[in-house]
Amino acid sequence: MKTLKLVLVLLVSGAFANQALAVTLSQQDRQAAFAQAYADFEQAQQQQLANHQLEKLAQQAYRASADYFGDQHLNTANLKISYLNLVPLSTLTNEDSQRLADQVLEAYRANYDKQAVELMDALQAVLSTRSIYSELKPVKKLYSEVIDLADRHMDAQPEAMTMAKVEAGAHLLRVGSRDSRDLLDYAEEASKRLGPSHEITLLAQFQAGRYEEAAGDASGAEQRFRAVAAVPLADLSERLAIPKYMSHARLVVLLEAQGKSAEATEHCIAVAQMGYGVTDEQDPTPLFRVSPKYPILLAGRGVTGKVIAEYDISETGTVDNVRIIEADHKAFGDSSAEAIKQWRFAPRIDSGAPVKSTGHKVQMDFALD
The missing domain is CATH 3.30.2420.10 (TonB)
Incomplete structure (x- = not known):
């Protein structure tokens, strides 16, 4: 998140001193409220509190920023992005979150040139809030803008721009757009540009595997999931943890569908060793489930x-x-x-x-x- 710069409030003297003092005190109150809300959020991040706690503090921070700086200020927009990055998917795709993301993009467009790389965060924020019920035409237009912007800045920021394309493709897959087939190209592009074992390449392979599984290409999906699942735990980054877990889980499904239960066992145990096994605190969730037939x-x-x-x-x-x-x-x-x-x-x-x-x-x- 970008560093916020506090605006100093200046006292006004002269004939309007009393009126100005009242306004200034009001601004000082807003400044103090924002400073406190932002400090609380920043401290909570440093303490690595749970997401639901961070989410509440991020919401308080962006609201205090809007009250002090204004709703269209970049500081407010940045804090709105921080909030959207913390909310669960059920909240992220509701109307309030979509409206919030639209406000972020509006603020960014007002402050940056249309070809500025800074627009990427705002564009991705909007895409992340769209759901399967969203109209696809404007979603695809935003997606095209992300890809054009990423290609323009690819040479200067190859890792960040490659990741931006993969994330945008994943958003399209989530909302059910056929254009998410581009994920196959992004996986190949990442491998050539960054190398087959690069973290971003593996993330791209995982998303491409998700596309292939959804498209009915079980063989292609299996090959990509195997590449991600093969990452040793010792080399596992925080960003790859969920894709690795999901790759093992999806391999259980794909292998069981082929009757390869013995091979699926390897991936059941791998999931457990990642810390996703059965616990005493909750009922276990099946990695592979068959629904009962209705008599x-x-x-x-x-x-x-x-x-x-x-x-x-x-x-x-x-x-x-x-x-x-x-x-x-x-x-x-x-x-x-x-x-x-x-x-x-x-x-x-x-x-x-x-x-x-x-x-x-x-x-x-x-x-x-």
């Missing part, structure tokens, strides 16, 4: 119900010893048990080794649209 006879009769099942997870992440604790109909219980037996998990890690865990529960709901 045809019950569906035909319009019968609905639920099942509560208990199961164990082996040291290889497979499901053992499924027990049906409660079922509104036996057929629902049988179907649920058959599905759960095919699930795969990241096993619990104890003293560095995968171990069996027991007593996990899940509820399966059978409902008709």
